[in-house]
Amino acid sequence: MDIQTYNEIVKTIKSHYGLTTDCLPLLREKFPSIDKNTLSSITMHEYQKRMKYNHVKSAEVMNMYYNLYKTAVDRGDNPGIILRISQQYDVTPCLVAKLILQRHFNDVNSINSDNDSSSQTNIKTYMRDTTLIQDPSLAYEVYLCTLYDTQYSPVVETIKTSLGQEYEIKLHKEMLNLGLAFRDEEHLRKYGYDKTPDVKLEVPIAVDGFVINWVESKALFGDEDVHREYMRNQYLSYWNR
Structure with a gap:
């Protein structure tokens, strides 16, 4: 993909205000x-960057979402x-739902108000099975968010994990072929x-x-x-392997 097309895609995503389910059809129509x-992958990454700025996990924000x-x-x-x-505050639905769930269970004394690991585990469980x-x-509202x-x-x-495993299998098959x-x-x-990398060659090869x-x-x-992120957190550890 040339850089101009990529920049146009990113510009379109950044100008979209709302759910990603509405953004993707727009992108497919504009870039057939x-x-x-x-x-989808570019959209995912751009929304992740957006959430770093828009999603605040504070008691004040939690109370605001819950009161609304x-x-x-x-x-x-x-x-x-x-x-x-979530559309009003430009935060993805499940992130808003998690905070509302946390506050809901705080009120009924099901889990503690602090963010210990057991509380987070419970929230994840309820998100997986509403x-x-x-x-x-509330169960139906959270279900709609998922x-x-x-x-x-x-x-x-789950799809991301499955897709990653699928690509690893494809890579192994290609290496064997x-x-x-x-x-x-x-x-x-x-x-x-x-x-560890997905594959370490027993005998190095030359490509281009x-x-x-x-x-x-x-x-x-x-x-x-x-x-840049993978270079810092992963690739550099493979040096001289």
Whole structure:
């Protein structure tokens, strides 16, 4: 992809205000020649950057979201209350839902108000299975969030994990088809490597004049920020391997 097209895609995403489910159809219509998975990956990364600025996990914000939700329920608003709150504050639905759930369970003394690991685990459990939430209105609201949030819902997290495993399998098959000897992550961990590439070649190969010792597979679009982050947190640890 040329840089001009990429910049146009990013500009379109940044100018969109609302749910990613509405943004993706707009991108596919505007950039029909770009694979939908590529557009989805770019959108995901841009929204993650946006959430770093927009999503604040403070008691004040938690109370504000919860009060807005309770006021809307008492007023008899139609379902989709949390979705509308998320659009109003430009925060993805599941992130808003988590804070509302946290405050809800604080009020009924089901979990502590502090953010210990057990509380977070419980919130994740309720997000994965909304039928466990005893308040039927809240359960349905959270369920809607998991359907409409294409970035942070439990379903999306499962898809990401599955997709990553699928790409690793494809990589292993391709290495075998090429007749290249390699070690995978499981083998490398047995020998004490804390951070491991998907594939470490037993015998290095040359590609376009570069010596290749290892291969890392990522099921996402690699813009400059992504490469910079992985270089700092992962790739540099593979040096001289």
